[in-house]
Amino acid sequence: MKQTIVVITLFLLSQNTAGQKRQISNDSIPVFFNEIKKATKEKASLWNKDLYNAMLFVEPQTRKVFANEPDSLGSLKADQNMYSGVLPDKINIANTSMEWNGKRWxxxxxxxxxNKQNRINLLAHELFHSAxxxxxxxxxxxDNNHLDKMEGRMYLRLELEALKKSLLSSSEKEMKRHLTNALTFRKYRHTFYKGSDITENELELNEGIAEFTGVIISNRNKKQTVTFLVDGINSFFNNPTFVRSFAYHTIPVYGYLLYNQDKNWNKKITDTTNLTGYLINAFHISIPADLEKVVKDNMKEYNGLLITREEIQxxxxxxxxxxxxxxxFIEQPHFEIRFEKMNVSFDPRNIIPIEDKGTVYPNMKLTDSWGILNVEKGALMSPNWDKISITNPVSIExxxxxxxGWTLDLTDGYSVEKDKTNRYQLIKK
Known part of the structure; x- marks a missing residue:
């Protein structure tokens, strides 16, 4: 695999904004640019940097794009108080950061x-990724595929239930008790899966810190923040899988509670910080030696019986x-396509890990040198992201x-043919 660019499409905050989205006139877009510009300036002390930078708002259906500044190649044209144009087909549309036409967007x-705060939260999250x-x-x-296994899901849910109670606590003592239990559930979860502490930490340093940034820059009051975070966790529990979206709900809670005690905590970490250890020390928490006993004793307080029953089912x-x-995708005849220079977008909330064989993405869009693949009924991504497996073609025109459930639009110089064993292959001419 020469180069793989992963663009994750996560409809961020949809759990808290269901029913709130509406068609927005183009006249509102400069207002939204100004909102986030003001919000990032007011919270520049969060990272000792104003995160406001080049932004693109994209209409997925038309690919029309609106920007707060011009691109370096002149594709975007001045349009009243903004710039507009059309995003090329080869670029996957997602909530993400990207390099395009000489700038990072x-x-x-x-x-x-x-909702204004939710809007600013989303934009600040993506601006963090850009910066x-x-x-x-x-x-x-x-990948954190262990969070699709029974014990992984169970003890993550218990951790999040404890975090909800920590947010709703009426005293520092009560909050610390729930935080201690949350981190105990976390430490116990890590004992089931070797290396899970590392992969969880990496995603939390990426998406968790980005979402924490969004929460702080959105500048909700205490009641609004607690409601936002608790509602987010409750909606998260309805996701088909947790493997790529859990970090949007763990670190924002820990981070918000710690921010109330230390406004500079996030500036004391690096991309090598072990967040679990950092949080344990920052909150002055003692993790019990007998994790299993304490976990079993405390589960009931956090809906443990219901969670266990649901996860077994x-x-x-x-x-x-x-x-x-x-x-x-494995045992029956299928079609494998290897990547050359791949870009992918997908919804991380409904993916399904398949043991050590890779991960099935029910909906995804892939672009590569060979063309554009749209998937609506599932495709198997290999563990090392070098190929995709789909069902055999039914039509080649x-x-x-x-x-x-899939379509492949090839670029010039490529074709799909059967080999001598009747297996389909992508051929580069």
Whole structure:
């Protein structure tokens, strides 16, 4: 694999803004640029840097793009108090940071949340990603497939239940007790899966710190912040999988509570900081030696019996789903496409890890030198991100290849052909 660029499409804050989105006139867009410009300036002390920078708002259906400043190649044209144009087809649309036409941009999909604080939260999150390299944080998006396993999900849910109670606590003593239990559930979870503490930490340093930044810059009052964070956790529990979205709910809570005690804590960490250890020390927490006993004793307080029952039931269902996907993408004849220079966007809330075989993405869009692949009924990404497996084609009409739930539009110089063993191959001419 020569180069892989991972663009994760996460409809950030949708759990808190359901029903709030509306069609927004173009006249409102400069207002939104000014809102986030003012908000980042007021909170510049958060990172000792004003995060406001080049931004793109994109209409997914039309690919029309609105920017707060021109690009370096002149593709965007002055349009009243902003710049506008059309985003090329080869660029996947997502809430992300990206390099395009000589600049680093924060890209956000329209429509934006109607609620002002949620809108600023989202934009500040993406502006952090845009500034991330300059702040010394690596852009990491590791898989945390253990969080799709029964024990991983169970003890993450317990940690988040304890975090909810810490937010709602009426005293410092009560808050610290719930934080201690939250971090105890976390430490116990890590004992089940070797290396899980490392991969969770990497994603939390990326998405967790970005979302913490959004929470602080949004400047909600205490009641609004607690409601936002608690509602976010409750909505998160409804996600089909937790493997790529958990960090949006752990670090913002820990970070917000710590920010109330130390406004500079985030400036004391680096991209190599062990956040779990840092939080334990920062909150002056003692983790018990007998993790298993303490966890079992405290589970009931955090809906442990219900969580255990639900996760046992889910585990049985997911085994059937995994077996079906293994048959579809591994055991039966299928079509494998290797990457050359790949860019991918997907929704991280519904992916399904398939043991050590990779991960199924029910919906995704891939662009590569060979063309554009749109998937609507699942595709298996290899563990090391060097190929994608889909069902065999059912129709080949020139450059348009179609299968069950997917379409592939080839660029010039590529074709799909059967080899001598009747296996489909992507051929570079």
């Amino acid at each position: 924060a890209m956000v999909m329209l429509p934006l949340p109607a 991330q390299p300059s702040l010394g944080f690596t852009l990491n998006n590791p 889910r585990d049985e269902k997911i085994k059937k789903i995994i077996a079906d996907y293994k048959l579809k 020139g450059k348009k290849i179609t299968g069950d």
